[in-house]
Amino acid sequence: MKTSSAFSFAQADIDHVLRLGGNTYRQRERIVAAFEEQKSTTEIADTLKTLYHGGNGIGSITAWYAEDGIHLSHGKTARYDKSAQVISWESAAERIGQLLQDGQFATNVELAEAAGYERSLLAEKFWNLYHDFSEEAREAGYLPILSNNPGRGFPEESAWLTEQLKSPEFRQNLAEEYAAFWTAYQQDRDLLRFHYHKPKEIWENLQDLSLPRTTFTSQLTEVPSVKQFISEDEIDAAMTRGSGFEGGKGRVFTFFQEPHTDKEKVDFLKHKYGIGGHSHALSGAMKSDESHDGKGLHYKKDGCPDVHFTWEKVAKRITDLIQKGRYLTEQEQAEYDKIQAEKALAEEDALQAQQPDPAVWEYNGVKERHPDDIILYQMGDFFELYGEDAKTAAAELDLNLTTRAIPGGGRVEMCGFPANRLEQVVEQLRDKHDVTISAVPKGGRERQEYSMPSIDHEAEQHINAQEAEFGADGTRVFQETEAAAAPTIRELHEQYKPIVLAAVMEDVPYRNACGHSDHENAVIEGNAAIRRAVLGSGNMELLRLYSDTPEFRQRLHREIIDETYPKLHELLHPLTDNDIDKAIQDWNGKIESKHAVVRYMEKHGREKDTAAWLAHEFDGGDGKTPFSVRPESPEGTVLPWPKVQRRIAQL
Structure with a gap:
């Protein structure tokens, strides 16, 4: 040549x-x-x-x-x-x-x-x-x-x-x-x-x-x-595989297409990747692997110097790959474009199909009764907002702002969202606004409305209720506290955080979101759980702190979500093959026992009696008690020892 x-x-x-x-x-x-x-x-x-x-x-x-x-x-x-x-x-x-x-x-x-x-x-x-x-x-x-x-x-x-x-x-x-x-x-x-x-x-x-x-x-x-x-081409190819979770690559691409700050992109990647890794990561080569943790991505390949990327560098590199059209394959890009086009058409069709009938148009009456509230008005399978409410919600929730014709009102600004997102949207809006919902119950005909005060107003209502019940204005308690020694925000935070954290860990909707929804929805439900815990505590000082002190409230939300989500997600997410493999790889925590299993399996991996030997080696059992995967979790499972034997042989 x-x-x-x-x-x-x-x-x-x-x-x-x-x-x-x-x-x-x-x-x-x-x-x-x-x-x-x-x-x-x-x-x-x-x-x-x-x-x-x-x-x-x-x-x-x-x-x-x-x-x-x-x-x-x-x-x-x-x-x-x-x-x-x-x-x-x-x-x-x-x-x-x-x-x-x-x-x-x-x-x-x-x-x-x-x-x-x-x-x-x-x-x-x-x-x-x-x-x-x-x-x-x-x-x-x-x-x-x-x-x-x-x-x-x-x-x-x-x-x-x-x-x-x-x-x-x-x-x-x-x-x-x-x-x-x-x-x-x-x-x-x-x-x-x-x-x-x-x-x-x-x-x-x-x-x-x-x-x-x-x-x-x-x-x-x-x-x-x-x-x-390790070549730059190999690193790019590895990064374009996404987070390793099903659908993870598409979620990363979609998020990076939206207007987010660099810090938001970094935080998103940290949560989506989590902690883990896999082998054959670079060009499919043996003795090459990728791992990821809170610090970033780490690449190793036999005979090559290791390469490490902080999440800031990962975010910048993925942004560059997307801008150059190299993050998605041609087939993936075509599928994404098709989905986006179908989504846009579906939204347009839904809006066209839900032009209001003057006979059922009651929005003006709802707004007159609640002029200072954000009004969420149900039309079919969507909730819609109009006028200044629409402008406010579109800006805060990143909704698409458009216009529509309404009876007797010409064209007004409008935005909307699917009815199945009602709870999430309400919790987000209540951070700053009182909200009134006008909805038609499933199977019903008559429209119903109910109002939910903002978080601050709700806390004020609880405080007023406490004072009314005990017949006091609450000044005595706080005067005595100040007389003794005015605690700092940090001291108050350390005092009340364990109380709220314990309640949040047992909050059923939040636990369900941690186990069965994505991180974004879990955070929304977690913030709601914190509010439920504070309001349900009956503690006057905690209620006042939460209502009147933004620094206290923000720190409480941030630290409790950061501490509870990883634990609950690990405990409650649906069991996968990777969880089973990890449990088997962790074995009984004794490295000598793992070595013994490897030596024994090399000689007796296909024998019928090996299952009983594995059970005895694991904890001295006789094989009647099955191998437990994530026993502390309601999402756990057990495996008979013959299945454990087969899986070890495959690993």
Whole structure:
């Protein structure tokens, strides 16, 4: 492969990328096997396209692997560098072939083990396929040649099959049996319990083992090495996967499309990502991972210096990716645009369909009875606000302000929201305003109205009620307190915070929101829970502080939400597979016990009695008490020990 003079890449640098790049485990051995089978350049190019993925930083070069070939750049990115050199996959195949002939692509050990590793990969595919047979497939007796496996569990059984695949006779018999199964499976997919297997690929891999092979030699005991780094392309690709939760990427994109401050974006990312991480995070490479915590995102990749980003830098980078149109894929962007268009049409249709009938128009009367209140007027499945109320609510709640015609009033400003958001909107408005709701009960005909005072006014009403009940104006209590020693806001906060926090932790609507809603809705419900706790305390001093001292009230809300939400969300959110895996990985808290489990499972992972051994190792039990996942939570569950055994084997 010749390098164009228009590019400043030495052949040695390109060779480093071909040898060290790609991100597939034991990649050189897989490539060697393809060349040993004397496949065509086109076939090998197709193989390289599947083995090289993501990107690499090697020496002074940034590499990105794309459909048209390997993109190389001296800059921070190769993926979007228009001046990057592109080496076609056919050219890469030709150069690797030359390196193999010269003994400069792989070590002598890798050359010796390439064929064996190819057989082991196929053996693992057959093992997984065979053990996913349904009862119907087992009763039909498909692949009987694999039933003679004398091994006990995956490592032994896979090793036995790897050795048997050396035999041409065994391969021929296996091919005939597999052809029969594959034909039947195409007619009846219930023969397998799971459908992630690739039957055609397994067939092709089996045929490859019987191709005539050539051999290569090398004097290398190790391939030439250079310093490697995590490329900017890899970091961008990792960030565009979102928070790791279902729908998380879409929520991040939507939030960043809206007008928010940098601090709001940072806080949003912290809450959406939480604490966690995952492996194979960078270009799908083994020994690469991403973790996130209160400080930011952290990336690690074997052989590369670690990279850390504060949430401020993450927010700035995501903003830049969105502005450049790189955060969403083309398909994701098309789906987002479609959803937004459908949403806009639906809102327009809803507004058009809900033009008020003069016969039922009673808004003016409601406003006359409550001139100083914000009026929420129900029209069908929406609540609407008009005039100055609409302007106020639109500004405070970020609602879309429009206009509409009303009977006898011409066109006025209007905004609205779905009826299922009524409680959230009311709680937000009551921070500053008295609110009156005019609604039609479900199944009813006559409109009803009820008013809710603002938080400050509600607190005043409670204080007045207390004073009226006890026949005092409350001055004596506060005079005595001042005479003794006027406590600071901090001291009062520390005095009353535990009382409010205890009540909030038991508040049912807030607990439900923490477990089953997003963070934004949980905060709204949490603020309402704090108000309920204060108003329900019956404590005059607490009521006065909450009503009259903004600093006290704001600090109380901030600290209680920050302390209660993470605990309640962790305790009450619906159980996921990740929760089950984490409980199993935490085990009994003893690292020696975990090591013992690993050693035992390697030898006895498929045995029936292993479940009882695991139960005894966990807590000395006899296996009758199941393994408990998140026992302190109403969302917890238990697993029988055989299921624990299977999950540990998978992990």
